[in-house]
Amino acid sequence: MAKKKRRRRKKAAEQIKIDLKFELLGIILLTLGIFTLYHIGKTGTTLILFFRFFFGRLYWVAVASLVVLSVFLMIKRAWPAFFTVRMTGFYLLFASALLYCHERLIGSLAKAHELSGNSAVVNTIRIWHQEEQIWWKLVLGGMCTAIFSARRSAAAWQVRFYMRLPIFYLTRRVRKSFAFYSRSSP
Known part of the structure; x- marks a missing residue:
C-alpha cells in the first residue's frame, strides 16, 4: 500500500x-511575441529584424x-502536431504568398536593370546590406523566399512549381463548388 502511494506521488511530481x-x-514565447508585435525595447526590435530578414514584410505572420x-x-501542455494536413496546407500557402511577393520584387528590379547577376539570394x-529603410520598402519576401526563388538549381524550380500548386488547387475546388450549385438550382 505504501509503495503505491509513493509511486503515485512520484508520477504526480x-x-x-x-x-x-x-x-x-x-509564457516565455508569449512574452517574446508581445515584445515583437508591439516593438518593445531592444528585444522587440531585434526580433523584428530577425523575422524581417527571413520573412520580409510578412514577418507578422511568423510572430x-x-x-x-x-x-x-x-493550454494543452503538449506540443502541437506540426505536420498535419491543415498545417502543411498553411505552410504551403504562406510559402506561396512569400514567393509571390519576392517575385514581384525581383521583377521590379529586373525592369529597372538593378539586378547584379542571376541569383535572387545575392x-x-x-x-539587405543597403540602408534598413530601403530594405523595408523594397523586400516583400525575405531570405526564405530568396532561397525558394533561386533560379540556378533544378530543385529550386520544382519548389517554385509546388509552392504555386495550392493556389491552382483552391481555384479548381472553387470552380467545382460553383458548378455544383449552378446544376442543383431549379
Missing part, C-alpha cells in the same frame, strides 16, 4: 514538472504563429 515546463515555455504556439503550449543580400 513528474507530471507537475512537465506541466510547469510547458507553462514556462509558453502571430509564435503567439498561437505559446497559447497552445500553455540580390536580396545586396538589398
Whole structure:
C-alpha cells in the first residue's frame, strides 16, 4: 500500500514538472511575441529584424504563429502536431504568398536593370546590406523566399512549381463548388 502511494506521488511530481515546463515555455514565447508585435525595447526590435530578414514584410505572420504556439503550449501542455494536413496546407500557402511577393520584387528590379547577376539570394543580400529603410520598402519576401526563388538549381524550380500548386488547387475546388450549385438550382 505504501509503495503505491509513493509511486503515485512520484508520477504526480513528474507530471507537475512537465506541466510547469510547458507553462514556462509558453509564457516565455508569449512574452517574446508581445515584445515583437508591439516593438518593445531592444528585444522587440531585434526580433523584428530577425523575422524581417527571413520573412520580409510578412514577418507578422511568423510572430502571430509564435503567439498561437505559446497559447497552445500553455493550454494543452503538449506540443502541437506540426505536420498535419491543415498545417502543411498553411505552410504551403504562406510559402506561396512569400514567393509571390519576392517575385514581384525581383521583377521590379529586373525592369529597372538593378539586378547584379542571376541569383535572387545575392540580390536580396545586396538589398539587405543597403540602408534598413530601403530594405523595408523594397523586400516583400525575405531570405526564405530568396532561397525558394533561386533560379540556378533544378530543385529550386520544382519548389517554385509546388509552392504555386495550392493556389491552382483552391481555384479548381472553387470552380467545382460553383458548378455544383449552378446544376442543383431549379
